[in-house]
């Protein structure tokens with residue numbers, strides 16, 4: 001594979017969804033990346049560059065290519081063949097949005113190869129349609145803190161930068177498929193309970209955006225939409241909550257559908273928290289991540305083009 005055949009690379013951030021009470025509507029882009037390098041070729045081929053990517057097909061049945069073909073077809077185009085080299089820092093099925101990142105990479109691949117000139121809003125819609133909810137998809141496309149609502153015909157999504165907040169993730173070694181973690185959720189909530197759950201989510205968001213971190217954290221813990229049902233699948237959530245709040249975190253939540261746990265702290269408190277979490281949870285991968293503010297970007301050899 002000659003470097004001269006390299007056309008561009010697509011970089012997509014991971015994400016943490018829900019942040020507690022913002023079930024299926026709030027997400028945050030994180031600085032772990034799926035990167036797809038795209039080379040000219042007369043046949044489809046996928047080369048895994050990182051360990052976990054070796055599990056996936058090396059031909060056109062690869063998920064990223066499937067999404068790209070579907071996107072191109074939607075706009076009446078045929079995707080030209082190419083060779084992809086794929087590397088990922090996003091652990092699979094851990095609640096860090098790996099599937100959304102693959103979907104967004106596929107959409108961007110179609111956009112770049114077929115010159116679709118999709119807007120950010122169109123990409124958010126297409127990716128949310130594929131995922132079924134806009135939290136991870138929106139964060140992976142737009143970056144920052146995203147708040148959105150997805151319906152069959154459209155997605156409305158806003159993105160905010162989030163300053164003064166440091167993020168740590170506690171990543172267990174085992175996988176939990178989002179579909180399995182959604183299966184434990186109840187089919188419905190009562191009117192009274194839904195009103196309370198949405199009041200908690202609204203208050204959380206207002207508190208977070210206005211820098212009232214203590215209130216934001218207390219609302220994260222009080223989520224009524226999903227964490228109460230998922231605790232039995234991820235007992236680690238209660239353990240990390242109990243520990244991290246004491247050690248300086250202002251907020252703790254199940255990351256997406258789990259099993260990872262995300263901890264938020266004011267920047268100056270993070271280094272101690274990180275040390276304590278690593279010591280207390282040695283079986284997990286504990287790492288600090290930055291908030292990605294850019295979302296999906298396309299990079300050529302010469303420069304970086306924001307998509």
Ligand SMILES: Nc1ncnc2c1ncn2[C@@H]1O[C@H](COP(=O)(O)OP(=O)(O)O)[C@@H](O)[C@H]1O
Nearest residue numbers: 063092093094095096097098099100102177178
């Ligand atoms: N880079 C990728 N390439 C191909 N498929 C992927 C990729 N990333 C994720 N997937 C698919 O998504 C699944 C994980 O999705 P999901 O259960 O929603 O967990 P996550 O929280 O990581 O998004 C993987 O088991 C795999 O089938």
Ligand SMILES: N[C@@H](CCOP(=O)(O)O)C(=O)O
Nearest residue numbers: 017024095096097178256257
């Ligand atoms: N809102 C969804 C988010 C799933 O995120 P993932 O990273 O676990 O795929 C949910 O909570 O089910």
